[in-house]
Amino acid sequence: MVPIMAQSNVQELDRLIEPLYTALNSVKVLRSSVGQVFDTLGNGLRGDHGEEGKDNKFLLELQELLSTVNVNFREVEQAVNSLTPPPGPFSLGNTTFLSQESTQERQALYPQLVNSYKWTDKVHEYSNLAFALLSQNQLKRSYVIASSGKRRRNVQSSHNVLPQAVDTLIAGIDRQFADMNLTVSRPFGSNAVMQVTLGRIMKALVAFKGLMIEWVVVKGYTETLDLWTESRYKVFQKVTENAHAAMLHFHSPNLLEISVRSFMTWFHSYSTLFSDPCKRCGNHLHNALPPTWRDLRALEPYHEECKP
Ligand SMILES: [Zn+2]
The missing domain is CATH 1.20.58 (Methane Monooxygenase Hydroxylase; Chain G, domain 1)
Incomplete structure (x- = not known):
């Protein structure tokens, strides 16, 4: 050599x-x-x-x-x-x-x-x-090693949940929404990857680490799903972007089940992605896109440009 x-x-x-x-x-x-x-x-x-x-x-x-x-x-x-x-x-x-x-x-x-x-x-x-930047990153959610032992125990326990607990939670959410279909697979060992089909509107993959949502990809109903490539449609790229923001917003290290439920409820509000007009301007389309943003509390639809 x-x-x-x-x-x-x-x-x-x-x-x-x-x-x-x-x-x-x-x-x-x-x-x-x-x-x-x-x-x-x-x-x-x-x-x-x-x-x-x-x-x-x-x-x-x-x-x-x-x-x-x-x-x-x-x-x-x-x-x-x-x-x-x-x-x-x-x-x-x-x-x-x-x-x-x-x-x-x-x-x-x-x-x-x-x-x-x-x-x-x-x-x-x-x-x-990258290492220098990431080591300063306070948004890091995985493997938080805090100086206080108490916090560390809490965070670690959230990753070490039994696969059955994840399955039960997802099955519960699946029953809650008639037009949203959830299936679980475990291609990477113990951590679950959930496939979501929302009506005939869109599909998504949600990767979990324990009970924590680690990654989300949203694609069109007819597209093939994988974790690494984005949708070819602008509208689903935007929804993916907003889903990442929502996943961080709803995350709570001590209330993981509620985090997942809140996130999925928020996600379900996209079932009207192509039918609901924007809450602000009242139009369906703006810059050739439907309202791709959903308010995180009231779940009301807005265009990216009309966000309150
Ligand atoms: Zn608007």
């Missing part, structure tokens, strides 16, 4: 390669403008030069092309002058041996390797930033 090339080396290479690309590009531009001169010269007088003063027109055209060549040539000179010769050989670690590869396919590995190094560096950098 090739050891990771030092990051400073990659950056150093980058610094040298950038002006090299610029210089090569300006050479390309120069070649093309010189090519144009010869092209015009080779074609000689053309029909579009007309009859009157055609020689003069031709000469003017050539003159213009030559001055472009001059400008491009100056650009090449400038670009070449700004190049700095590398200070010495780079220590590329074992990657140097790649140059001894005789098969064409493998010679192309080097740029790929450099790219993957850059990529890993970025992943490293971003994950460090």
Whole structure:
């Protein structure tokens, strides 16, 4: 295996390669403008030069092309002058041996390797930033390790509920609403994933951790459900967004059953998503969307723009 090339080396290479690309590009531009001169010269007088003063027109055209060549040539000179010769050989670690590869396919590995190094560096950098940000995040609901032992016990117990307790709760909610169908599966072990079908309006997946709602995805009635992709319809993307807000709003670490019931009652209010007008403006559509927001207490429908 090739050891990771030092990051400073990659950056150093980058610094040298950038002006090299610029210089090569300006050479390309120069070649093309010189090519144009010869092209015009080779074609000689053309029909579009007309009859009157055609020689003069031709000469003017050539003159213009030559001055472009001059400008491009100056650009090449400038670009070449700004190049700095590398200070010495780079220590590329074992990657140097790649140059001894005789098969064409493998010679192309080097740029790929450099790219993957850059990529890993970025992943490293971003994950460090993400870690710093997330460790300050006070909204974190899972695995709260508070300094007081009492709080910790409460929170932990909420995750360690028996699967039967979750099933009973969901079955209870299922019976409560005739037009909402709930089914439970456990694709990830003990934690439940609930599939919700609301009339012929929409479907949703609700992922639980114990009795706590961890994730919600809402999609159209005809779409296929999975936890990782959003709906292709704007209206259900909006409902998903609002469901995330509602899931946080209704969450209460000590009253988890009530949290789930409240959330599902709120969710059920979307059964009139396409039939109820907005409470504020009285219209059905606004910006081509129905009222996708539901008031968290009275469950009244509003457009995103009409929210109280
Ligand atoms: Zn409205």
